Amino acid sequence: MIKKLVASLAALAMIFGLAACAGSGKTEVKVGWIPSVNFIAWISAVQALEESENIDIELVEFSSSSAALVALQQGAVDMTTTGYNVFADGLAQSDMPLSYISGISTSGAFFIARDDAEIEDWSDLEGKVLGGSRGSAEYLHMNNSMAANGVVLGEDAEYLNFQNGTDVMLALRNGDIDATVSYEPLISETIAAGGVDVVPALQEDLYSASFEVSSGLLASDSFVAENPEAVDEILSVYTGKVDELQQDPQPAVDIYLSYAAGDRDVISAAADRVTLTYELPTDEMLAIGTALTESGQHSEDIGPKLATHLDYSHLEAATGKSASELGASE
Known part of the structure; x- marks a missing residue:
């Protein structure tokens, strides 16, 4: 059963103490999300993974990408939705053993x-x-x-x-x-x-001087290395949901509302505006660095460093597409 936790920095210590499901034979995975319609495919995948015979999934809710990133750094979750610009800000301070394993949304x-x-x-x-x-x-x-x-x-x-x-x-x-x-x-x-x-x-013209991508699925490098089968299964389910909901996002509205508050008509309208994706375009990571520098937020271009934190291997396995088809460039 998915355990839904509302996490804050003050509650992270409690999350650390949660024990793995002993004797279940399943891989325990703690995943994060921020209640946003941009993440309807992700929350739909999490719900579907409740039925997995191989994974015991635990959902942790965050108020922002910044809070989610802190939790991921500290090991409170294994992967989470996170805005690219927030991770770029973190990388400008110090490198982190984290990588995006899938895109989530764009043009948001x-x-x-x-x-x-x-x-x-x-x-x-x-x-x-x-x-x-x-x-x-x-x-x-x-x-x-x-x-x-x-x-x-x-x-x-x-x-x-x-x-x-x-x-x-x-x-x-x-x-x-x-x-x-x-x-x-x-x-x-x-x-x-x-x-x-x-x-x-x-x-x-909104993105003409910045970037289109919004957020991706950021994961602990050590978790991915130690649990490749679990990551493959998660991304297989997730990318399937993206393909399905790109055609019609409305089936995910009720799923979203089972995890987050909102008026159904409003969430339905919002779902129609959301652009879902699992691609990880390298050129957009470079554009993020340029935008942060040109705005004066960063003194040095973080784009090339951000681009090194894209892991296409499991996304390739889940979709059958090559890294270049998923957005990788030289």
Whole structure:
């Protein structure tokens, strides 16, 4: 049975103490996730793996990629969904024995504005108030795309910083800011409340000066090396779910809602906007490094180092595709 735990840094010690299922003959795997519609294929795979004859899977819930990364570093989980930019920030401080073994989602950010702000093009952002959470992927997309289109955030447009995405979207709904870049299900929740929508012209160029990939499945190198059969089975089930849900994500809505709170209509709308993937494109890792450097967040380009933390071997086995077909490049 999947044990769902809500993890915080204060609770990690408890997680460490959980014992393996003695005598079951199964490989115990602790996997993490962050409640986000971007991860509907992952949570669907975790549910399916409950029936595995070889794996005893335990699900640990995190509030952010940063918390998930800390848990993975400390051995509280064996693999978890994690934003690429968050791992890149960590690598800028020190190397880690962790690798992405699969992609999860891409193109997960959206440029959204209040209807009464009358924003239709980049030039309309001049003199407006934008909000975000500095250091997040959404902030990078907003800052870099605006600069590439001749509008400097903090100069041509006012910028207000918030602690998290929820606070940003509340400010948008209250009229404290005119526009922002955010993610699902916050986008669909805010659109459903009325008075805001995605701006097509801005959305089209949103990734032009940053990167499209959002998150991947990050795993402990030692766990992968010691449990190759378990990793193969997990990725086989997961990639199958991605292929299935790319055609129609709606069957995963009820599964998602069995693990996370949300309005069904909102989650359904969010699922239709999500772009699922298991590919690991090397060029996108390099683009992350470039974006972090150009934004001033990093002093050195971390992209090449990030690209060395992509492990295609088990993904190749699960999909029957070559590393180059999965995004690897020289």
